[in-house]
Amino acid sequence: MAFLPTSVRSLSSSVRLFNTHSSPLHLPRVSAHKSIVPVHRSAFRPKDLSLVGEKKNLGSCIAKASMAAATTAENKKKVEVFDTEEDLAVSLAKYTADLSDKFSKERGAFSVVLSGGSLIKSLRKLLEPPYIDRIEWSKWHVFWVDERVVPKDHEDSNYKLAYDGFLSKIPILPGNVYAINDALSAEGAADDYETCLKHLVNINVIDLSAASGFPKFDLMLLGMGPDGHVASLFPGHPLLKENEKWVTFIKDSPKPPPERITFTFPVINSSAYIALVVAGAGKAGVVQTALGEGQNSDKLPVQEVSPEGELTWFLDKGAASKL
Numbered sequence: 001m002a003f004l005p006t007s008v009r010s011l012s013s014s015v016r017l018f019n020t021h022s023s024p025l026h027l028p029r030v031s032a033h034k035s036i037v038p039v040h041r042s043a044f045r046p047k048d049l050s051l052v053g054e055k056k057n058l059g060s061c062i063a064k065a066s067m068a069a070a071t072t073a074e075n076k077k078k079v080e081v082f083d084t085e086e087d088l089a090v091s092l093a094k095y096t097a098d099l100s101d102k103f104s105k106e107r108g109a110f111s112v113v114l115s116g117g118s119l120i121k122s123l124r125k126l127l128e129p130p131y132i133d134r135i136e137w138s139k140w141h142v143f144w145v146d147e148r149v150v151p152k153d154h155e156d157s158n159y160k161l162a163y164d165g166f167l168s169k170i171p172i173l174p175g176n177v178y179a180i181n182d183a184l185s186a187e188g189a190a191d192d193y194e195t196c197l198k199h200l201v202n203i204n205v206i207d208l209s210a211a212s213g214f215p216k217f218d219l220m221l222l223g224m225g226p227d228g229h230v231a232s233l234f235p236g237h238p239l240l241k242e243n244e245k246w247v248t249f250i251k252d253s254p255k256p257p258p259e260r261i262t263f264t265f266p267v268i269n270s271s272a273y274i275a276l277v278v279a280g281a282g283k284a285g286v287v288q289t290a291l292g293e294g295q296n297s298d299k300l301p302v303q304e305v306s307p308e309g310e311l312t313w314f315l316d317k318g319a320a321s322k323l
């Protein structure tokens with residue numbers, strides 16, 4: 001391959017501790033790039049609403065009992081409420097596995113975007129039967145919607161969080177895990193990641209949205225902060241308005257650490273499927289604002305999430321308690 005962005009190369013080194021070595025992308029062998037990125041030191045080391053269980057005051061969208069769904073005009077948006085976070089995790093695994101089957105069959109690849117935070121723990125049911133055996137993990141290509149600009153073995157790294165809690169436990173191809181180049185500045189890492197995405201669009205690993213001209217990921221798994229942020233797009237921040245870049249950077253994140261890279265809204269909103277995964281009563285207020293009838297003057301970042309395809313909210317009872 002004549003050209004490979006540095007992020008693709010850094011990727012290789014970031015995943016060197018996986019057990020498998022082949023890559024359908026024919027990425028350079030890890031050993032060739034040891035000097036580029038420090039070795040990882042870890043041990044490797046709608047409204048359409050489905051309600052599971054009781055719920056109060058959800059207006060005309062209510063459906064009760066096992067995942068019954070009521071579709072309204074906004075039929076690209078679903079809200080599913082689960083009695084417990086455990087139930088949420090079970091359903092999220094089935095949803096993800098079904099999409100994995102669909103895109104693996106249709107495209108021969110499944111592009112999945114992860115967040116940091118509690119999302120990773122909510123993916124745990126994918127590590128169990130039947131999914132661990134059923135999913136064609138070799139078709140997965142994994143990205144991050146945002147990443148903290150820290151070394152990959154740092155406690156704050158979203159890569160490390162996902163690796164330790166999820167990626168190290170599935171037979172994914174190491175060359176299909178696209179971490180940032182942690183040797184670069186925030187600005188450099190964002191540019192580098194965008195270059196990597198462009199390359200992967202060119203070789204059809206990632207789809208391109210005909211409508212927007214931005215990359216169209218098969219599935220984005222988003223968390224939401226208690227202030228309504230998604231990715232590293234925070235309330236009131238000028239980055240919310242970025243409409244040209246695919247990946248940008250922030251140096252004044254109100255949530256530590258301050259330096260991060262993040263996908264922009266045009267990329268997030270070109271997705272085929274987005275799951276917004278929110279658990280815990282601590283987020284009930286912001287869920288109410290995001291999904292409630294009331295008008296808030298300044299839209300929260302989470303309210304800007306509106307994919308080309310389908311948006312599904314996965315809420316536990318606590319998070320939905322004010323709806």
Ligand SMILES: O=C(O)[C@H](O)[C@@H](O)[C@H](O)[C@H](O)COP(=O)(O)O
Nearest residue numbers: 115116117118223224225230231
């Ligand atoms: O790097 C990050 O900080 C995350 O990607 C961030 O966007 C996260 O998804 C939300 O803050 C929700 O996190 P929790 O689910 O842990 O609240």
